[in-house]
Amino acid sequence: MDEHKETLRVGAAVRRRRRAQELTLATVAERSGLSVPFLSQVENERARPSRRSLEKVADALGTTAVELLAAADPAHTVDLVRADDTTVAEDASPESVVRSLVRGHHQLHAEEFIGDHDPGREFQLRNDVLMYVTEGAVEVEAEGRAYRLGHGDSLYLTGGVRHRWRATAADARVLVVAVAEHIEARDEPGR
Numbered sequence: 001m002d003e004h005k006e007t008l009r010v011g012a013a014v015r016r017r018r019r020a021q022e023l024t025l026a027t028v029a030e031r032s033g034l035s036v037p038f039l040s041q042v043e044n045e046r047a048r049p050s051r052r053s054l055e056k057v058a059d060a061l062g063t064t065a066v067e068l069l070a071a072a073d074p075a076h077t078v079d080l081v082r083a084d085d086t087t088v089a090e091d092a093s094p095e096s097v098v099r100s101l102v103r104g105h106h107q108l109h110a111e112e113f114i115g116d117h118d119p120g121r122e123f124q125l126r127n128d129v130l131m132y133v134t135e136g137a138v139e140v141e142a143e144g145r146a147y148r149l150g151h152g153d154s155l156y157l158t159g160g161v162r163h164r165w166r167a168t169a170a171d172a173r174v175l176v177v178a179v180a181e182h183i184e185a186r187d188e189p190g191r
Contacts, residue, residue, distance in 0.1 A: 010054065011045040013071035017061045018043075031060035051098050052118060064125070066109050067181045069100070101175075110177040119166030127159040127179035136172030140165040 018028055025043075029036045034056060041047035042057070049057065054065040061068075081101050098117065101110040112134075123129075131140065132154040140147045140155055142163035147155055157163055165174070 010049070010068055010072040011043045013068045014039075014057055014061070015043040016071070017063060017068065021061065023061070028057065028060045032056040055118075055121070064181055066178070070106070070109070070180060070182065107180050107183050108177065109180050110175065113167075113172070113174045113176065115170070115172060116167040119164065122162055122164045124162045125157075125159060125178055126181050127183055129157045129159075129161075129163075129176065129178040131155045131157070131165070132175040132177070134173040134175055136167060136169035138165050138172055138174055139168050 018025070025036045025039050028034075029039055032039075032053075034053060038047060038053075039057070042049050042053075051065065054068060058065045058068050081099070085099065097114040099112040099114065101112055102108055131138075131149070133149045133151055135151055137148065137150045140149060140163055142155075142157055142161050148168070149155055159179070167174075
């Protein structure tokens, strides 16, 4: 599977979401801080948005980058992600790498963050999240408390918990696994 072809298909998902909300490209551009020509190129699959740009578009459309990526890919029964398959955000430093470990529209989403990411960005996911530090250290702020996580530590957050995190060591590697946003989590008695 060609990773670049998979990534480029996010444009159709962006267009579908924008049209479903009856928004113009100009409105999305204003909300996201990105230009109309760039958004047009993304929608027409002539430009590949960085992770940060995709998050800005997702915010402008009232969704998440994860959901846009999930809507872009067809379902796969088996999808191998090799250790050297990485996506480097165009506007990030070389130390900032995000590796998608689960591609497509599935019940589970997983990414590996290598180095730091946008530490000011707050997340509030609909469903549960597990963060696992494979190397280095990070600090997570959730529910008004700070948690320091080192190699081998994990932190579980139930859906709806607002949180943000940042790397506190240059060699930080964090695995983030979440139940996909399109899944409705239920508490079932007897389970």
